Amino acid sequence: MQHSSVFALDDTRYQTLITIVHDMLTRFDQRNNPAGESYVKRLDEIRKMELETRSFEEIKERMKAGLIEKMHAVFDSMVSDALNDIC
Structure with missing residues (x-):
């Protein structure tokens, strides 16, 4: 929210x-x-x-990196599933 x-x-x-x-x-x-x-x-x-600005930025970057990794994993899984369906 x-x-x-x-x-x-x-x-x-x-x-x-x-x-x-x-x-x-x-x-x-x-x-x-x-x-x-x-x-x-x-x-x-x-x-x-207290959350310092630097700490907040570090947390935000770690969250973004984790989200990107998850997106890559989902994409890889989708591509693998699609290739298995084709073959």
């Missing part, structure tokens, strides 16, 4: 959504009694992380 041109996530909407998620995770913690770290604690840790 975040890559859609019609999707916008301003600070107010983000805070609203993160509050909803926090409330849901609190309920999960109460109901599920996680054996490890609580869901709320993990969310809080994630929210404390």
